[in-house]
Amino acid sequence: MTDPSPRRRQVVFDHDGAPDDLLSLLLLTRYDAVELRGVAVTPADCLAEPALSVTRKILGLAGLDVPTAVGTLPGRNPFPLAWRIDALRADALPVLNREDPGVAGVAGADALPAHEQLAVWLTRAPEPVTVLATGPLTNLAWCLDRHPSIASRIEEVVFMGGALDVTGNVRQPGHDGSAEWNVFWDPDAVRRVFDADVPITMFPLDVTDRVPVTPDLARAFGRTYGDPVGDLAGSLLALTFGTLETTGLPYCCWDSLTTSYLAEPGICTFETVRCDVITRGESQGRVVRHAGGRPVRCAATVDTGRFYRHLLGTLAPGAG
Ligand code: AGV
Ligand code: CA
DSSP: OOOOOOOOEEEEEEEOOSHHHHHHHHHHHHOTTEEEEEEEEOSSSSOHHHHHHHHHHHHHHTTOOOOEEEOOOOOSSOOOHHHHTHHHHHHTOGGGOSSOHHHHTOOSOOSSOHHHHHHHHHHHOSSOEEEEESSOSHHHHHHHHHOGGGGGGEEEEEEEOOOSSSOOSOOOTTOOSOSOHHHHHOHHHHHHHHTSSSOEEEEOHHHHTTSBOOHHHHHHGGGGTTOHHHHHHHHHHHTTTTHHHHHSSOOBOHHHHHHHTTTOGGGEEEEEEEEEEOOSGGGTTOEEEOTTSEEEEEEEEEOHHHHHHHHHHHHOGGGO
16 A cells, blocks of 8 residues: 555645745645645735736746635835836746736736635635745734634745844844834834744744845756746746846845745754744834743754755756
8 A cells, every 4th residue: 555645735825026035836746745725915015916926927837726815904114116017027937928928817907815715725725824924914914813713724824024142134223223124114013923923933034034135046947948937937036136236135045945844844944932023113114022921933044055956956947
């Protein structure tokens, strides 16, 4: 008798359309360990319409018929427009436009806005679902607020966000720089999710800063040129170039490292930290260690080489 096949995690993905989020979506489409049940787009680090469009095209490229929804809830602290327009560039990449848009089925949004759709996905799932969030937690917070019993439908929240023992990445007038952007966009949402009875695994800047997008990593995808998945991955990484020159901070594999946890959890080590989030004032959006806070399983160290090999091995298996 053969072993029963390992259980596939039921996953709902909530992302916010930046190149790194799209690379994460591409990874998810390749993972045997993941059954993708729905993809929500939060209009935070992206423009909603092209981010939804590119999401559907990536699912189409993978041959997956997965429902999508786009968010309408606003955040308190908007992302720079210069970052949000990257979704327009990604949506125009040739590798995603080999077919007529009508044929690829990219036209028209699903009926429900993402927060309501997320509630439906979680409620109707046959077993508890992992919510992977690589953008703000606004949709999930709304679900928990409006339908508190949804907490029991959630197996684990896996979230890219926070900066515990390192400087944040927000550089805005009136802010002290201690926050990470996904939390800063909607600090109250993180508070709401922290208050819920759900297991949280968080990937703060403390680890994600250790996996920058390097020229070597991006160029390695050239070795499988002609393969649509590898070409898309390399193109998404190329879109991140210039970040250090324009912001003073490198572009990192923040979201894709977080996503890799669903397939290869041994890339990082973890420690449980009692956390709180500051929601007002010049440190708003900062996640802090706090003795009375809620326990969060936080990624603490990362095997950088193993992560880069995971990316290449998953998205450009022939690259060696
Ligand atoms: O703070 C990291 C989060 C990740 O979810 N995002 C980018 C990733 O999708 C915000 C962000 C921080 N710095 C950025 C960001 C930059 N230089 N460009 C675009 N987005
Ligand atoms: Ca993101």
